[in-house]
Amino acid sequence: MAFLRLSGWEQAQMALLAGDASTRCYLRLTGGPDHQRAILMDADPQTGDTQHAFVQIAGYLTAAGFSAPRIFAADIAQGFVLLEDYGDGLFAKILAYAPAQEAVLYRAAADCLAALHRQPAAPGLLPASADVMAKLIDPAFEWYAAKATSENMAKAKIATVALLGASLRRHASQCSVTVLRDFHAENLIWLPERTGICRVGLLDFQDAVVGHPAYDLVSLTRDARRDLGPGVAALTTQHYLSQSPVEPAPFLDATAVLSVQRNLRILGIFVRLAFEAGKTRYLDLLPRVWDHMLYDLAHPDLSDIARVITDNLPAPDSKLLTKLKAACPQTPTP
Structure with a gap:
């Protein structure tokens, strides 16, 4: 995937995570740069489920002192966002x-x-x-x-x-x-x-x-x-x-x-x-x-x-x- 290659995560292993009520798809990436983990959020831009709002609001929440996932990389046009993995502690x-x-x-x-x-x-x-x-x-x-x-x-x-x-x-x-x-x-x-x-x-x-x-x-x-x-x-x-x-x-x-x-x-x-x-x-x-x-x-x-x-x-x-x-x-x- 070109997005992962440009982000430096092309060697990471991917595992599909359970989805939610939306059309988005979530993949957990392991073995990234410096052995980091991340979540790849994938929304088909054709569905209108754009990632732009997520990135914008994540920035607002983080700046205000809340724990919103850090954004490592994003390609809004393609619907990809690579974000901090908070683990499984729902x-x-x-x-x-x-x-x-x-x-x-x-x-x-x-x-x-x-x-x-x-x-x-x-x-x-x-x-x-x-x-x-x-x-x-x-x-x-x-x-x-x-x-x-x-x-x-x-x-x-x-x-x-x-x-x-x-x-x-x-x-x-x-x-x-x-x-x-x-x-x-x-x-x-x-x-x-x-x-x-x-x-x-x-x-x-x-x-x-x-x-x-x-x-x-x-x-x-x-x-x-x-x-x-x-x-x-x-x-x-x-x-x-x-x-x-x-x-x-x-x-x-x-x-x-x-x-x-x-x-x-x-x-x-x-x-x-x-x-x-x-x-x-x-x-x-x-x-x-x-x-x-x-x-x-x-x-x-x-x-x-x-x-x-x-x-x-x-x-x-x-x-x-x-x-x-x-x-x-x-x-x-x-």
């Missing part, structure tokens, strides 16, 4: 065998978010306004509802977007901080040899926007991929609030409405991944996503949205999951 992997560490890791993640929110927002990011966020739930209807039922959901979609937009404007209109958007246990790496906020290695931040401070805390505490231990979500939120100038009650209102927005969108995104990319493992996560959404739909100010959603969208029970899996293209899940 929060999710650590907690699978050391669940007693959960409170410690989540407290560190909250420290990281609080510190990030004390920084000026990264330049050049798009604002995640209430109207933009409301429209981002389209996949819930275009994919989840469309594959789950034959009912016409046009009116339900219009009503949900309108009601959600109004709730977002009331409770979560503030666009003031860098929002990484996928701040959860499979994108955070524990670096215990470092200190302070640098113990939390950050990944998958190329879709960052300027948005509300509660959004990434929602990503962390309403995780689509794992259940948190009893009380951990509340303790993590309290720890964040202890370091933030925000008023707790309005912040918790914002948390509820942003959770509904995020989890509605995820319902559709996960079904799209199953049908378009053969990643059927994401279907098994739908019940947890649904439960997160229902939990926050219980907020008193979201009763109208709750009624529209529960009257129109079917719950992802075992019967529906079986139906969705049977309808998916027979492509092996990576």
Whole structure:
């Protein structure tokens, strides 16, 4: 590969790593210059999944004192980025065998978010306004509802977007901080040899926007991929609030409405991944996503949205999951 030759890594050994919900491919390189390791991130430029944003935001985070991977080399036009290898200490992997560490890791993640929110927002990011966020739930209807039922959901979609937009404007209109958007246990790496906020290695931040401070805390505490231990979500939120100038009650209102927005969108995104990319493992996560959404739909100010959603969208029970899996293209899940 010409990129590796020009970067001085052509002699390195390569091993494919597990991918994520994107179209990117990751390779671990060993035996590089001075026996270094690195990660080669490869995104096909034709997909529009450009690496430019990753490089830009990594530079912002590093300059602000956070642990974002160092960039060793990049060819943006070809979609290649060679970056620092943080190892295999994903929060999710650590907690699978050391669940007693959960409170410690989540407290560190909250420290990281609080510190990030004390920084000026990264330049050049798009604002995640209430109207933009409301429209981002389209996949819930275009994919989840469309594959789950034959009912016409046009009116339900219009009503949900309108009601959600109004709730977002009331409770979560503030666009003031860098929002990484996928701040959860499979994108955070524990670096215990470092200190302070640098113990939390950050990944998958190329879709960052300027948005509300509660959004990434929602990503962390309403995780689509794992259940948190009893009380951990509340303790993590309290720890964040202890370091933030925000008023707790309005912040918790914002948390509820942003959770509904995020989890509605995820319902559709996960079904799209199953049908378009053969990643059927994401279907098994739908019940947890649904439960997160229902939990926050219980907020008193979201009763109208709750009624529209529960009257129109079917719950992802075992019967529906079986139906969705049977309808998916027979492509092996990576």
